[in-house]
Amino acid sequence: EVQLVESGGDFVQPGGSLRLSCAASGFTFSSHAMSWVRQAPGKGLEWVSALSGIGNDAYYADSVKGRFTVSRDNSKNTLFLQINSLRAEDTAIYYCAKSAPGSFRSDYWGQGTLVTVSS
Amino acid sequence: EIVMTQSPATLPVSPGERATLSCRASQTVNSNLAWYQQKPGQAPRLLIYGASTRATGIPARFSGSGSGTEFTLTISSLQSEDFAVYYCHHYNNWPPYTFGQGTKLEIK
Numbered sequence: 001e002v003q004l005v006e007s008g009g010d011f012v013q014p015g016g017s018l019r020l021s022c023a024a025s026g027f028t029f030s031s032h033a034m035s036w037v038r039q040a041p042g043k044g045l046e047w048v049s050a051l052s053g054i055g056n057d058a059y060y061a062d063s064v065k066g067r068f069t070v071s072r073d074n075s076k077n078t079l080f081l082q083i084n085s086l087r088a089e090d091t092a093i094y095y096c097a098k099s100a101p102g103s104f105r106s107d108y109w110g111q112g113t114l115v116t117v118s119s
Numbered sequence: 120e121i122v123m124t125q126s127p128a129t130l131p132v133s134p135g136e137r138a139t140l141s142c143r144a145s146q147t148v149n150s151n152l153a154w155y156q157q158k159p160g161q162a163p164r165l166l167i168y169g170a171s172t173r174a175t176g177i178p179a180r181f182s183g184s185g186s187g188t189e190f191t192l193t194i195s196s197l198q199s200e201d202f203a204v205y206y207c208h209h210y211n212n213w214p215p216y217t218f219g220q221g222t223k224l225e226i227k
Binding site: 035045059062095104106 | 174210215217218
């Protein structure tokens with residue numbers, strides 16, 4: 001059974017940093033691209049970032065480019081999202097999602113971790 | 120960036136009736152289009168991929184159609200558990216892989 005468990009969300013001040021983690025199990029982690037998607041309170045889904053299975057191709061939404069860095073440790077089946085220079089508009093639930101083979105289509109999602117940015 | 124536009128924003132439908140949700144892409148996404156269902160407090164769940172293929176375990180009352188820029192999600196006979204928010208999402212070629220703004224299916 002595919003399981004994705006996010007952690008690392010917290011209450012932080014503007015300008016702060018956080019590192020989100022997503023622990024994966026139930027599939028061959030290194031064979032699948034992974035993505036981060038966020039959802040601000042009461043709003044829709046926003047694609048944030050994606051990373052290829054071996055970690056050599058990373059993609060970002062314009063709204064986070066230069067501030068967010070996605071990475072993975074395939075030896076530990078874990079996906080990361082380093083988020084710097086946090087802004088109030090980054091407040092959201094951050095979901096990690098597993099991609100289907102050979103695609104960036106997300107087929108399984110974790111339950112998310114909440115990031116709140118406020119002074 | 121490809122903009123995904125869903126309509127309507129809210130759709131009131133009675134249980135047992137048919138619901139038709141639309142999604143339009145600002146440029147072609149071929150058939151690289153997925154539909155997700157999200158209930159309050161839950162993560163999104165994949166319903167349809169490749170514009171028309173049901174994901175594992177999804178009931179046959181859910182169907183998807185379209186290609187290029189125009190897509191439709193149809194729920195043939197609404198059950199109580201189907202009232203939720205539905206998102207379309209493209210994963211064509213290059214990112215960003217944008218989502219539509221969602222359609223909320225509510226009980227009429």
